[in-house]
Amino acid sequence: MSPIKTTSYKQLDVDYLIEELTIPEKISLLAGKDFWHTVPIPRLGVPSIRVSDGPNGIRGTKFFNGVPSNCFPCGTGLAATFNKDLLVEAGELMGKEAKMKGASVILGPTCNIVRSPLGGRSFESYSEDPLLSGIAASSVVKGIQNEKVVACLKHFVCNDQEDERKNVDTLLTDRAFREVYLKPFQIAIRDVNPKALMTSYNKVNGEHVSQSTAILQDILRKEFKYDGTIMSDWFGTYSIKESLDAGLNLEMPGPTRFRQAIQTLHAVQANQISESVIDENVRYVLNLVNEGLKAEIPDDVVESANEDPAAGELLRKVGDESIVLLKNEGNILPLSKSAVKGQEKIAVIGPNVKAAQDSGGGSASLAARYKITPWEGIKNKIAEGGNTVTLDYALGAFLDRNLPDVGSILxxxxxxxxxxxxxxxxxxxxxxxxxxxxxxxxxxSQIFLSDFxxxxxxxxxxxxxxxxxxxxxxxxxxxxxxxxxxxxxxxxxxxxxxxxxxxxxxxxxxxxxxxxxxxxxxxxxxxxxxxxxxxxxxxxxxxxxxxxxxxxxxGGVYFGIRIKSPAEVEINKAVALAKTVDKVVIVAGLSKEWESEGFDRPDMEIPGYTNQLIEEIVKVNPNVIVVNQSGSPVTFPWLDKVPALVHAWFGGNELGNTIADVLFGDHNPSGKLSMTFPKRLQDNPSYINFGATNGRVWYGEDVYVGYKYYDKVGLEPLFPFGYGLSYTSFKFDDLVVKSNEENVNVTVNVTNTGKLEGAEVVQIYIQAENPIVNRPVKELKDFAKVNLLAGESKSVELEFSIKEATSYWNGSKHSWQSDKDTYKVLVGTSSADIELVGTFTTHSTFNWTGV
Missing domain, CATH: 2.60.120.260 (Galactose-binding domain-like)
Known part of the structure; x- marks a missing residue:
């Protein structure tokens, strides 16, 4: 037998292998070997490659007692940076750490749509807006693949709730499907071509995505020209023939549930499944192996943690830029590390003060290599000021759904x-x-033994x-x-x-x-x-x-310990402390017990007695700063009574340091909300159509997801999409808009008119002046982040496709359509704060494929 042909990466000769492999060997390649690996064929030199979760960091191959990892801020926090280059750096760090865990494929990023505040995995996705989602995903994928590691974009498509996720039938119009839910994937495929893609558990319009020829072949392969490998979500395969015919190349995990050798071979021999279908699916699996080999991971790699201080520095930078300042009356922030006159007293109160809410729950969760709590971050910051500010602590309210982890207490x-x-x-x-x-x-003390x-x-x-x-x-x-x-x-x-x-x-x-x-x-x-x-x-x-x-x-066991204390007792202790100090910092919000894969939230409220705690404290001390941690919106019924509100997401390893950096002004906040915060759940456009009813969910808001709905009906949200304050101020002027048949070029001058260095995000929205179909009032089409010294001005230039900027999906023609019209270019700092307006004109109506 002649040797396998190779390249400099010791690449497999796929054509040669397809000729040499037996049908049983080919069938064996179409499902995983185990939870994390593909099947090898030693006879022909085909190795096994390893995959690993994920979106918030690279777990490795162990749920139980695994090698600790660096935890990144959650997806909605990453997108809140609005910093394309920084997200590429984050992706590169993910790629480096994947290789340290022996994984050549990362199961992420997640770029589903944050359709509702209640979605259990909303924190893991990026945004309500398809363009921001697509650009964030593209940036992270680019970074991962810069390290020669495969990014597996997920979950394709409409996996936007946890309720009955394996059987729910997502019903929606073709236009919403194209413009909102497919769009982030289309952008990432167009711009960076992720080498792998994971299908979702759910059905779309009556058929499971993992076996839909219409979606996987007609749209993904033919229209989007996607040439990467398609794998199932874990246990998200539902058939033998249908999934193979549709081009679900790889069933995960292994050992297979559906593609057993005897049954599949029998179907091939009975001519129910064409051998050419087997070959085509095998080709994509071998392509994935080839892509995995480019990472050049040794066969004998031992999983290790990345303890390079540079990793922590990057995580801190990403976390700093993700945090959003939502309110700052009277410039109560930033706080001072040292007292100017006498000694200032600060109380830090709340259930998240001494807890490290690094991530949401489920497969995105991992054992972080270290965690900085808000208490530790704030205490260390005060120490930098010479300890002339004193700190006191009170719990104030319990947050835990179950008794808390005591691994750090015993x-x-x-x-x-x-x-x-x-x-x-x-x-x-x-x-x-x-x-x-x-x-x-x-x-x-949260011990999951699935791989003991x-x-x-x-x-x-x-x-x-x-x-x-x-x-x-x-x-x-x-x-x-x-x-x-x-x-x-x-x-x-x-x-x-x-x-x-x-x-x-x-x-x-x-x-x-x-x-x-x-x-x-x-x-x-x-x-x-x-x-x-x-x-x-x-x-x-x-x-x-x-x-x-x-x-x-x-199996597994979770056990915990907590003082048994009535809610009013803990609130009274906190109130008594608040009376004795100059300022109060309350750190509250959610945790992975409340926001997690596996279930959706029942409402938008912060659970327990946190809201009552805040209400009581503001009665005795007006100088209250609330820091909220959650991956998606919660309600703030006390907002009018507190002068400052900071949204800090689930912040990864460095969450305590990043919160302290923003509170004390070592980082001037520049994050922008990656989704709209409604005043109440009933205002959200998905409110009456969220969750499964008799196994179905209707996306009744159509294309009006997030800010597009609030704009359309004239409903003011609590905080708009793209919103975020700074400790300095900015001015936009000198807008110039130019266009040709291919592109729109926008130039705007940005000046820091305040006294501190800071960064602002230039957001560009497009609005059709005379739409012939019902369209959103405006849609985000590009953005850029610019850092400026006090008094400094910079010219920001952005260029984007005129077709992308003006088109909508025409279902009757089954194509994208750009209408002859005049279009407004709206330049602002959020979807609701438009500073400058320009225009451009198109001179003909045309249809196109979207690629």
């Missing part, structure tokens, strides 16, 4: 923070040797037990709650006293991001301040689960 046997974990073959009380399997020191392995267990044996232990020292004498939810069974003991029982009484709940586990069971016990207590959790894996339809994975 003390392990080595005297450091952590949890000792011992895994056994036999349960506690076993009369004989329990047979120790493995020992670990863990940094979290032990060489001392038989293959496929998922029955085992674990004792999880640590010492707890209370901060105050009080009653404390202990609790656990699980995939399996769990009991929590304090000094050998059973306190919480999730073994003999179990109730179905939504623990774990796929909603497979039990409800958290709690118990309480009185503890004394400063005394050491031994905490032990006895866990049994999935086969011990007592409820029907139990998990097939090895």
């Amino acid at each position: 003390i392990a046997e080595d005297g450091e923070a952590g949890i000792d974990a011992r895994f056994y073959k036999h349960p506690p009380g076993y009369k004989g040797d329990r047979f120790l399997l493995e020992t670990y020191k863990l940094s979290t 392995k032990s060489e001392r267990l038989e293959p496929n044996d998922i029955l085992f037990y674990a004792d999880l232990t640590g010492t707890f020292v209370p901060d105050e004498t009080a009653e404390y709650e202990f609790g656990a939810s699980c995939l399996g069974t769990a009991q929590v003991f304090v000094d050998d006293v059973l306190v919480a029982d999730n073994k003999t009484k179990q109730t179905k709940g939504d623990a774990f991001f796929l909603g497979m586990g039990t409800r958290e069971e709690r118990g309480s016990i009185q503890l004394e301040k400063g005394k050491s207590y031994n905490v032990r959790v006895e866990f049994g894996s999935a086969p011990t689960y007592t409820l029907p339809d139990g998990p097939v994975e090895a």
